[in-house]
Amino acid sequence: MSDATPDRLVRVQDNLVEMTKLVRVAMVCATEALLSADVHLAEQVISDDSAINAINASIEQSCLEILSTPQLTPKDIRMAVASLRMSTTLERMGDLAAHVAKQARLRFPYVSVPAELHETFAQMGNIANAIVERTARVIETNDLRYAADIQAEDEVMDAIHRELFGKVLDPTWSHGVEGAIDVTLLSRFYERFADHGVTIARRVAFVVTGENYGVSDLAAAAETE
Amino acid sequence: MSDATPDRLVRVQDNLVEMTKLVRVAMVCATEALLSADVHLAEQVISDDSAINAINASIEQSCLEILSTPQLTPKDIRMAVASLRMSTTLERMGDLAAHVAKQARLRFPYVSVPAELHETFAQMGNIANAIVERTARVIETNDLRYAADIQAEDEVMDAIHRELFGKVLDPTWSHGVEGAIDVTLLSRFYERFADHGVTIARRVAFVVTGENYGVSDLAAAAETE
Known part of the structure; x- marks a missing residue:
């Protein structure tokens, strides 16, 4: 039975990677x-x-079954628990991509983002894409250098x-209250999406090292691995 | 060892209730x-x-230790996993209370909310308070009637x-872009806070019944319990 467990955990990991790919497609298409x-x-x-x-x-169900298996190693337990939580976070990332898509649908046939901010949102979409691509890799390989990359991309997203807040609040803003709210909420969806990528990176770091890493420690985790 | 486990789970439950009380104080004070x-x-x-x-x-650490205990019942496993996740959700609710407080600090010495919306935000604060109070009770008692209450309060919050979106976008809105963004983000913090209460209610329903409940099924779960 304990022999079977790693296989089942590998399948969960495959499912997480598959889920990350769907989230990636969702955010690219939403943008x-x-x-x-x-x-x-x-x-x-x-x-x-x-x-x-x-x-x-399906991942939730598998992880609960795995956790009911006797004689798991501490690392297996950490991995099953972390997988459960990563799955929840990926599900939330999918929701955020759907929020962006709903915003696009709400303003159709108009574009929800003013022309002068197209490039900014395209850039946010690219960062989101880079983050989710590295999220798949860090889950797949447990290589914490990808975790450090995710954190670096997240900092660009935050900036x-x-x-964008500054632009919306500038006296020269000419797109009214509705335009300001659209941009503020959309920007927050991308920013939260990136934060969730960092959360997943931290979970992987926890599985690999058994240590909890704070906001700015993932680069250190990658180095000490 | 298996005798010891329920005690440790009870202590985790106590910690969750304690955490919920701190979250409640945070949101009441933030409002x-x-x-x-x-x-x-x-x-x-x-x-x-x-x-x-x-x-x-501390709850994360305890739950991982509990999950390493041999011969847990399926319900113990569900409870340990659900506790981990409830703890994450409560931590996020605390963050949202802190977001409201940061908004208050940002506009000091001015009030971030226009006078005519004070009552609305006071009401959102009251609903948040009611939700988090019932969240403590559902965790403490596992009585799913509180879960159904939380869902009902969440629907009022959503409404x-x-x-508020309608008010901010109305042509009579006289508080400019900054006022609109403040109200939109604040409203979203309260709305998310309430959603997290529903998430916790669902986790408890899952522990109690072993079934996953969807968006509108908590009342049914309370009845079939």
Whole structure:
């Protein structure tokens, strides 16, 4: 039985990677839908979210079964618990991609983002993509250098998020209250998405090292590994 | 060893209730600080968040230790895993209270919420308080009637959140872009806080029944218990 456990944990890990890929597609398509006011693509992202939720439910079930297996090693237990929590976080990342898509759908046939901010949101989409791509890799390889990358990308995302607040509040802002709220909420969705990537990176660091890492310690974790 | 486990789970449950009480104080004080522009109270909420984070870390450690105990019952495993996740959710609720307090601090000596919306935010604060009070009770008693209450309160919160969007976007809105963004983000913090209460209610329902409950099923879970 204890021989079987690592196999089942490997399958959970595969499911997490698969889930991360779906989240990646969701956020890439949501950004595309947002910047091109493509309502069909937005609808697709929203309806495809159920596939992400289904993998989450299946991972939860598997992890509870694994945790009921006798004679797990401490690392197996950490991995099963961390997988459960990573799955929850990925599910939330999928929700955030769906939130972006819903915003795109809400303003159709108009583009929810003012023209002068298209490039900024394209950049946020690229950072989100980079983060989720490294999230898949850190789950797949347990190589904490990807965790450090995720943290670095998250810092760039935070800086853009803060900058956008400044732009919206500037006296030259010409897109009214609705435009300001759209940009503020969208920016927050991307910023939260990136934060969740960091959370997953920390969970992997915990599995690998048995230590909890704080906000700015992932680079250190990668070095001491 | 297996005799010892329920005791340790009971202690974790006590810690969760204690954490819920701190979260409740945080949100009540944050709302008070917000509506009275009390910067000292806001500072206190922000610094007290570390106590909530510390309980979270201690619960995580206890749950991992419990999960390493041989011969747990399936319900013990569900409870340990659910406790871990409830703790994460409570920690996030504490963060949201701190976000409200930070907003109060940001606009000091002004009140971040326009006078005509004071009552609305006081109401959101009251609902948040009711939700977190019932969250403590559902954790303490495992009585799913509290879970159904939490869901009902969450629906009221959602309705207020939607209404506020309407007010901010109304042509008569006279508090500019900054006022609109403040209200939108604050409203979202309360709405998310309530959602997290529902998440905890679902986790308890899962522990009690072994079934996962969806968005509108908690009342049914309370009845079939």
